[in-house]
Amino acid sequence: MKRPAFLPFAALLLPVLLGLIVMMGEWNRRLDRSAALVALASAQAIGGTPYSGARLLLSGPILQPRDVDEKVFRAGSDVLLRFRKSGDDWVFVETRAPGEGRWNASTLDVPARVERARYGGSAKAVPLVPKEFAIPESAVSRIRGGARLRLSLRRGALGNVWVHSAVQSADALGDVVALLDGPPGTPPVAVGSAMFLLDPREFATADGSGWMAPIADLKIASVAAVPGRPVGAVTLSDGRILVAATRGPSDRGIDLTVYGPDGKSTGEPRHLDGLLQALAADGSIWMEEGRRGSSGGRLVRRDLSGSRGAEGGLDTGEFVFGARDDIVGRRSGAMVARDRIDGGRLAETDRWPLDSVQGACLRSRDAIVASARGGVFLLKAGVRQPETLFVPQSGGASSVSCDEAGDVVVAVRLAESRRVYEPRAEWTEHLYYQPAVGAFVDLGEIRGEGGEGAQAILREPSPRMLVRNGILFYAVRGQIAVFDIAAKTLKARIDERAGGPSEKIL
Amino acid sequence: MAPLRSVIRRDSLKEIERRDWARAAMSEIRQVLESHVRGWGNAGLLDGAQRDRILADIAITYGPARAGQDQTKTRFSVGVWILLSLGTLAMAAALAAWFARDWGDWGRLTRVLLSLGVPAVLALAGLFSLKPGPRSFPALGKVFLTLTAIATLSATSLLSESYDFHPRHAAMTFVEAALFAVMAFLVDSALLLWTAVITLSVAFGFEVYSCWGSTWISIARPLPFVGLGLAILVGGLLARGVSRRLGEQLLVAGTLMTQTALYLLSLKAFDFREPRPTGEMIGAWLVLFAPFALALLLLGAAARRRRGEVTFARAAAIPLLSMLLLFALSSLWPGRFYERSWVDGVLFTLATIAGAFFGVQAGSPAVINVSVVFFALDVFSRFSEWFWEEMPAVSFFSLMGLLLILGGIALERVRRRLVRRIGEAS
Numbered sequence: 056m057k058r059p060a061f062l063p064f065a066a067l068l069l070p071v072l073l074g075l076i077v078m079m080g081e082w083n084r085r086l087d088r089s090a091a092l093v094a095l096a097s098a099q100a101i102g103g104t105p106y107s108g109a110r111l112l113l114s115g116p117i118l119q120p121r122d123v124d125e126k127v128f129r130a131g132s133d134v135l136l137r138f139r140k141s142g143d144d145w146v147f148v149e150t151r152a153p154g155e156g157r158w159n160a161s162t163l164d165v166p167a168r169v170e171r172a173r174y175g176g177s178a179k180a181v182p183l184v185p186k187e188f189a190i191p192e193s194a195v196s197r198i199r200g201g202a203r204l205r206l207s208l209r210r211g212a213l214g215n216v217w218v219h220s221a222v223q224s225a226d227a228l229g230d231v232v233a234l235l236d237g238p239p240g241t242p243p244v245a246v247g248s249a250m251f252l253l254d255p256r257e258f259a260t261a262d263g264s265g266w267m268a269p270i271a272d273l274k275i276a277s278v279a280a281v282p283g284r285p286v287g288a289v290t291l292s293d294g295r296i297l298v299a300a301t302r303g304p305s306d307r308g309i310d311l312t313v314y315g316p317d318g319k320s321t322g323e324p325r326h327l328d329g330l331l332q333a334l335a336a337d338g339s340i341w342m343e344e345g346r347r348g349s350s351g352g353r354l355v356r357r358d359l360s361g362s363r364g365a366e367g368g369l370d371t372g373e374f375v376f377g378a379r380d381d382i383v384g385r386r387s388g389a390m391v392a393r394d395r396i397d398g399g400r401l402a403e404t405d406r407w408p409l410d411s412v413q414g415a416c417l418r419s420r421d422a423i424v425a426s427a428r429g430g431v432f433l434l435k436a437g438v439r440q441p442e443t444l445f446v447p448q449s450g451g452a453s454s455v456s457c458d459e460a461g462d463v464v465v466a467v468r469l470a471e472s473r474r475v476y477e478p479r480a481e482w483t484e485h486l487y488y489q490p491a492v493g494a495f496v497d498l499g500e501i502r503g504e505g506g507e508g509a510q511a512i513l514r515e516p517s518p519r520m521l522v523r524n525g526i527l528f529y530a531v532r533g534q535i536a537v538f539d540i541a542a543k544t545l546k547a548r549i550d551e552r553a554g555g556p557s558e559k560i561l
Numbered sequence: 562m563a564p565l566r567s568v569i570r571r572d573s574l575k576e577i578e579r580r581d582w583a584r585a586a587m588s589e590i591r592q593v594l595e596s597h598v599r600g601w602g603n604a605g606l607l608d609g610a611q612r613d614r615i616l617a618d619i620a621i622t623y624g625p626a627r628a629g630q631d632q633t634k635t636r637f638s639v640g641v642w643i644l645l646s647l648g649t650l651a652m653a654a655a656l657a658a659w660f661a662r663d664w665g666d667w668g669r670l671t672r673v674l675l676s677l678g679v680p681a682v683l684a685l686a687g688l689f690s691l692k693p694g695p696r697s698f699p700a701l702g703k704v705f706l707t708l709t710a711i712a713t714l715s716a717t718s719l720l721s722e723s724y725d726f727h728p729r730h731a732a733m734t735f736v737e738a739a740l741f742a743v744m745a746f747l748v749d750s751a752l753l754l755w756t757a758v759i760t761l762s763v764a765f766g767f768e769v770y771s772c773w774g775s776t777w778i779s780i781a782r783p784l785p786f787v788g789l790g791l792a793i794l795v796g797g798l799l800a801r802g803v804s805r806r807l808g809e810q811l812l813v814a815g816t817l818m819t820q821t822a823l824y825l826l827s828l829k830a831f832d833f834r835e836p837r838p839t840g841e842m843i844g845a846w847l848v849l850f851a852p853f854a855l856a857l858l859l860l861g862a863a864a865r866r867r868r869g870e871v872t873f874a875r876a877a878a879i880p881l882l883s884m885l886l887l888f889a890l891s892s893l894w895p896g897r898f899y900e901r902s903w904v905d906g907v908l909f910t911l912a913t914i915a916g917a918f919f920g921v922q923a924g925s926p927a928v929i930n931v932s933v934v935f936f937a938l939d940v941f942s943r944f945s946e947w948f949w950e951e952m953p954a955v956s957f958f959s960l961m962g963l964l965l966i967l968g969g970i971a972l973e974r975v976r977r978r979l980v981r982r983i984g985e986a987s
Contacts, residue, residue: 072733
């Protein structure tokens with residue numbers, strides 16, 4: 056067959072076209088004389104699949120679409136979104152017609168395009184700023200849940216805004232998976248993006264009897280990096296701290312690391328395969344091993360050396376919400392159960408059918424607190440009828456947290472709104488506290504943005520609350536709320552960086 | 562005439578049988594037939610009018626001859642062709658997945674080198690395989706060139722994202738689609754041609770998004786795709802003069818696109834409260850009418866080439882031209898932009914009937930088949946729409962079952978009759 060003469064030209068023109076893209080891209084960057092401006096953004100890392108690589112998704116004020124009046128700016132047109140510097144971040148001012156645009160330390164005009172959502176609705180100006188990046192798979196585990204990045208943005212010689220760099224602060228709190236108390240005189244520990252000590256020196260009391268007075272400008276200090284993504288932690292009976300972490304969002308296994316009370320690691324991490332269900336103060340680790348089939352899953356207790364102990368089963372939809380000594384609490388959406396270890400196997404001792412169970416915790420070996428449709432209930436071993444502890448006046452799903460002393464915190468979600476283009480939800484929760492002995496105390500509302508959703512919190516295997524000297528620390532969605540119980544007021548919120556070395560992501 | 566026809570066919574076949582049938586090109590067949598017909602004319606076996614009519618029929622069936630053409634095309638059996646095509650698709654999927662999966666792990670230099678190098682290497686391998694000589698392997702050459710196209714598309718998208726481009730127009734993608742189409746015709750590759758059609762649709766979809774402010778896939782705005790499908794359809798008519806096989810593929814692609822877009826418009830459940838383009842939205846009007854204008858232009862070019870050919874005029878002018886004008890004008894229907902109306906259902910039904918008629922006149926069984934399928938879909942959709950809420954479920958499903966069975970049998974008879982008419986007409 057004779058090869059057509061034009062064919063080589065047509066075929067080899069294709070890589071030439073690609074070379075044009077590279078040339079224009081390099082030109083946009085290398086000839087860029089604009090100033091690098093810093094903007095803050097939240098980051099979410101998504102692990103790769105067999106068909107796509109790992110990706111980094113950004114969100115923040117600069118990246119957020121803005122409503123526009125379609126009579127002024129029609130769909131399909133280009134506009135500028137003006138931002139003004141406010142503290143560390145940028146605040147949206149107005150939408151403007153396209154033009155030269157400003158790009159300086161105090162005023163920023165971001166190019167945007169007006170779009171209309173698929174099925175009607177209002178028009179929105181979508182910023183033409185990169186929001187998604189392909190990243191190495193190894194970077195996924197380094198990016199913490201709820202990470203905050205400092206982006207360095209530049210305008211580009213050809214007008215394409217590009218991200219010069221993105222840096223993750225090493226000490227952002229992240230989503231706190233456990234709040235751990237310690238012996239008197241030792242600081243409590245928060246396990247989130249790293250291990251943090253709530254440094255008592257910042258708020259020692261005048262008479263030295265305790266601390267937390269006055270509560271102002273609460274500080275945290277990072278003492279240890281936790282490799283991977285922490286999913287649970289517990290204070291062992293000897294005062295050491297056991298932390299469980301996964302290597303990535305799709306990892307079905309955990310790395311267990313033991314730290315001393317000062318936050319220093321005491322040995323190499325031990326890896327266990329399976330899904331973490333619960334951690335107990337005696338060093339028991341409850342894991343769901345293997346894949347859950349139609350007949351249920353296998354629940355296994357292991358100790359710190361990895362040796363297998365007791366075994367049990369998990370039906371479809373069930374998981375463990377707590378373990379203490381020889382007692383394990385299980386729940387699904389329709390029931391709460393209490394099991395006891397008997398001869399190496401878990402035997403069910405009590406079962407309470409409840410409608411739409413949203414959360415549960417072990418208040419003691421013989422008492423469980425559960426939130427379900429109709430309120431919050433106390434389930435006592437040997438008593439079939441649940442006792443109503445509390446009925447929220449309003450709100451939706453509620454979560455419950457208990458500590459070793461038997462205190463309970465109930466968080467009722469009042470609102471959660473997520474705009475169409477915005478992955479970070481704004482939420483409001485109302486907190487109620489009940490001591491081991493006493494009535495419920497209404498602590499009021501807390502608000503925030505972003506963080507793990509309520510459903511994710513409800514399945515955490517670690518305590519998220521602790522009480523010291525009349526002060527309640529409660530970890531929720533990327534922050535630690537600090538309440539003065541007697542005064543029933545929110546005294547402080549901890550969600551800021553504590554400084555320290557940062558890590559370049561892009 | 563009948564004995565003469567059998568003499569013509571026998572002599573033509575005798576001549577062809579002497580050659581290697583598997584390697585004979587369409588143009589060589591045509592050359593042989595034409596030379597025989599002229600010979601019979603000179604020998605007095607055919608008068609002038611008969612000779613001209615037979616020559617015109619050969620021209621329509623086998624396409625215009627190209628002087629000095631020396632092409633021999635290898636034709637595989639259907640089974641091997643299917644295997645090669647599926648293998649190419651699998652390799653293309655692997656290539657695209659490799660780029661997408663590992664892109665994040667590559668540094669900037671590696672990304673650039675692989676983005677340029679992989680398409681270049683594949684293109685060179687394709688050109689080498691197509692080079693005449695003892696090592697020539699045309700089928701493999703087509704595979705490599707198709708993979709070049711896929712690699713180019715993957716690299717275009719990933720490089721644009723890496724460099725943070727937010728283009729206003731898909732100029733690069735249009736150029737790539739044109740190159741793919743040119744290469745497809747040069748090497749006679751249907752897969753590459755379909756890659757070109759899909760690339761063109763993606764580029765056009767981006768333009769619709771960019772000009773009209775819709776979501777990227779633009780499924781909420783199928784109206785411009787009616788025009789694009791018609792333009793591809795007319796392009797297929799023209800392309801049959803270059804390669805009948807690939808021209809047929811374009812006819813099918815155009816019919817599919819037009820009918821699918823019209824079907825979406827006709828669905829009751831389809832909500833497309835899209836903004837009517839205002840006077841200032843020049844881009845939106847452009848993407849709406851430009852494909853219709855292009856189709857009319859191509860139709861004019863095709864008609865000029867085949868001046869005086871009654872068959873072509875009947876195929877193009879009556880169904881196609883009327884569809885073009887009807888749909889272009891209906892874009893001005895005010896209600897169409899705010900709610901679904903009876904116009905959409907009527908247009909879709911008309912289009913399926915016109916498509917079948919066009920298929921008969923153009924001699925394309927594939928177009929007939931596609932149009933018949935969409936007609937059946939139309940009947941099914943209207944039936945569901947009108948009677949679902951009016952009847953009890955038992956009656957509805959019983960009636961629908963009867964309609965599908967009896968209607969399917971009737972439609973198949975109509976389809977076979979239409980396809981038979983192609984044979985009779987030729």
